[in-house]
Amino acid sequence: MSLSHTPVTTTSLDSASVLQRLHALIGDDLLATNRIIVAQLDSQVEMIPTLGSHLINSGGKRLRPILTLLVARLFGYAGEGHALLAAVVEFIHTATLLHDDVVDKSERRRGKLTANAIWGSKAPVLVGDFLFSRSFQMLVAYGDLKVLRILADACAVISEGEVMQLVVSNDLATTESQYLEVVSRKTATLFAAAARLGAVVSGRSEAEESALGHYGEYLGRAFQVIDDALDYSSSDEALGKTVGDDFQEGKITLPVIHAYQQGSAEERQFWRRCLEDKEYQAGDLQRAIALIHARGSLQYALQAARRMAEEAKEQLADFPASPEREALILLADFSVSRSF
Amino acid sequence: MSLSHTPVTTTSLDSASVLQRLHALIGDDLLATNRIIVAQLDSQVEMIPTLGSHLINSGGKRLRPILTLLVARLFGYAGEGHALLAAVVEFIHTATLLHDDVVDKSERRRGKLTANAIWGSKAPVLVGDFLFSRSFQMLVAYGDLKVLRILADACAVISEGEVMQLVVSNDLATTESQYLEVVSRKTATLFAAAARLGAVVSGRSEAEESALGHYGEYLGRAFQVIDDALDYSSSDEALGKTVGDDFQEGKITLPVIHAYQQGSAEERQFWRRCLEDKEYQAGDLQRAIALIHARGSLQYALQAARRMAEEAKEQLADFPASPEREALILLADFSVSRSF
Numbered sequence: 001m002s003l004s005h006t007p008v009t010t011t012s013l014d015s016a017s018v019l020q021r022l023h024a025l026i027g028d029d030l031l032a033t034n035r036i037i038v039a040q041l042d043s044q045v046e047m048i049p050t051l052g053s054h055l056i057n058s059g060g061k062r063l064r065p066i067l068t069l070l071v072a073r074l075f076g077y078a079g080e081g082h083a084l085l086a087a088v089v090e091f092i093h094t095a096t097l098l099h100d101d102v103v104d105k106s107e108r109r110r111g112k113l114t115a116n117a118i119w120g121s122k123a124p125v126l127v128g129d130f131l132f133s134r135s136f137q138m139l140v141a142y143g144d145l146k147v148l149r150i151l152a153d154a155c156a157v158i159s160e161g162e163v164m165q166l167v168v169s170n171d172l173a174t175t176e177s178q179y180l181e182v183v184s185r186k187t188a189t190l191f192a193a194a195a196r197l198g199a200v201v202s203g204r205s206e207a208e209e210s211a212l213g214h215y216g217e218y219l220g221r222a223f224q225v226i227d228d229a230l231d232y233s234s235s236d237e238a239l240g241k242t243v244g245d246d247f248q249e250g251k252i253t254l255p256v257i258h259a260y261q262q263g264s265a266e267e268r269q270f271w272r273r274c275l276e277d278k279e280y281q282a283g284d285l286q287r288a289i290a291l292i293h294a295r296g297s298l299q300y301a302l303q304a305a306r307r308m309a310e311e312a313k314e315q316l317a318d319f320p321a322s323p324e325r326e327a328l329i330l331l332a333d334f335s336v337s338r339s340f
Numbered sequence: 341m342s343l344s345h346t347p348v349t350t351t352s353l354d355s356a357s358v359l360q361r362l363h364a365l366i367g368d369d370l371l372a373t374n375r376i377i378v379a380q381l382d383s384q385v386e387m388i389p390t391l392g393s394h395l396i397n398s399g400g401k402r403l404r405p406i407l408t409l410l411v412a413r414l415f416g417y418a419g420e421g422h423a424l425l426a427a428v429v430e431f432i433h434t435a436t437l438l439h440d441d442v443v444d445k446s447e448r449r450r451g452k453l454t455a456n457a458i459w460g461s462k463a464p465v466l467v468g469d470f471l472f473s474r475s476f477q478m479l480v481a482y483g484d485l486k487v488l489r490i491l492a493d494a495c496a497v498i499s500e501g502e503v504m505q506l507v508v509s510n511d512l513a514t515t516e517s518q519y520l521e522v523v524s525r526k527t528a529t530l531f532a533a534a535a536r537l538g539a540v541v542s543g544r545s546e547a548e549e550s551a552l553g554h555y556g557e558y559l560g561r562a563f564q565v566i567d568d569a570l571d572y573s574s575s576d577e578a579l580g581k582t583v584g585d586d587f588q589e590g591k592i593t594l595p596v597i598h599a600y601q602q603g604s605a606e607e608r609q610f611w612r613r614c615l616e617d618k619e620y621q622a623g624d625l626q627r628a629i630a631l632i633h634a635r636g637s638l639q640y641a642l643q644a645a646r647r648m649a650e651e652a653k654e655q656l657a658d659f660p661a662s663p664e665r666e667a668l669i670l671l672a673d674f675s676v677s678r679s680f
Contacts, residue, residue, distance in 0.1 A: 043500055046507075047503050047506070048503055099469060102461075102465060103461075103465055121442075123503065123506055125439050125443055125465055126443065129436075129472070130503065132469070132473075132495070133472075133492060136488070136492035137489075137492045137496055140492050145483060152477040152480050153477060155469070156477055158469075158473075160384070160388065162466045163387050163388055163466045163467060163470065166387070166466065167385070
């Protein structure tokens, strides 16, 4: 099969229609996953389901559990373990989001107030810890040490990535390769684990597991690079969070690295004042966005993400054509075609 | 054997001499545990060992790993798994402390600046997550699902206890039984798991596991009740943290519950102004300490803790006399004789 290369002009895959096609394939599995999520969020301590469900039912795309479910279906898996593992993956993701939003003091996510904006920072730290713990309880009940290893390893790598991101924040000497290392760890690792688990639950070969793991890794990288680019290009409404959050927080992402490296001495001084010295003036975000456009830095990030999405799709080359394989390819295309 | 009841006057067990006796029994095991801790703290991300070791090597008493090691020795365990499990228990404890100190905005612990006081709140949240994750990686490598279940369950109960504590903070309607539920979950659960693991690693019967689990549970309760009482009685130096921290944070602990319930209308008004309305005036801490002394509330807490320590010791009644059993009894006595 020849995998067509997406043209560099922006294709636009409508989020609703992509999700509709996925639901046609794994709608029942997603319902089963949601039932497990609701049941496992339960606790005698009322604040846990309240706060947990605020985020977990806030209209996230469920991309990570979708990966697990879709890969399991790709391999014709007929049991129920995939829905449990998909729920665990979503719990781990939610726990990291709760902690992320506390660490970043974020006000909005998915168009809603963050848990920390509503309840303060204490409860989200502790409810995040609960979700991590509950995830491991669910995995112990599932009882497969290999699955436990994949997710314990993923959690360690993710937290290392988060610390790494903290270390390089506000540092314009951050290289593209350091940035990609953070992206790989903090985002792509869980995508990779989610996809791999779909192969593990189906009892597939190490080579097949590995191909799906790589697919998830590249998909996750593409997804995060685009996510970071959107912070300088999207409208608040499309983004669901506040445009310019990364800029205000001094996060060094690909568009910034590119615009800084390509920038004039005066432009570099601007970037340093904002991101390193954290001395912001009125109009700085508008100037940052203008510089990023002028230097072609969004286009640069988009091209990088497209190469990653292509690498993701190439991992699927050896699998026979099927609706599930088409859906995995669609997900890769979707990851780089979100609204700019 | 008759277990002697500690008299109500304060016995004073010197911390150094207690630790010396323990080291004579399990000194080598503690060294092995420390080696594992150092090795497993390692990460490519330098900030993780830096921040982790700041707390983990800050002169904590290592009570929880000591429990695992001592119980394993009580049963004549001759392998090396106990040191690994002891290290995991200390990692989980350290992760909860890192998150606790962020949540409480604490400035000092064990006489040193807290991680959040030095590095801000972001890194301790993320390094805490790393320690949780690394713990589960170590448990997966150990490969015993029963051990994994005990610690995954413990982590979930601990985080529930932490959230519960948050919910009842600043609420003087908190009952003694609600307070004890928080103490049991947030502290005693890990003591219980640590002691139980010493029996599990030794392959003992369910009844023996359970007796040691109960021993740890009661020991942990006694320890925490005393810890909370010390906040109104100790000197800063003896406490290692700042006296009155709990008071400033509006934590509702046993001495406060007792003093409030026994207090006059005017005294209750004082407690409500401070702990519920958070309207503090100069001299409030001194007044709180005076009221707690006047109402016999420290003595009340001390008696409750002593009953718990006795219950802990009673769990050991069926085990033959041995230096390890004596050391476990000593630990129970020590837990209620720390300096007032």
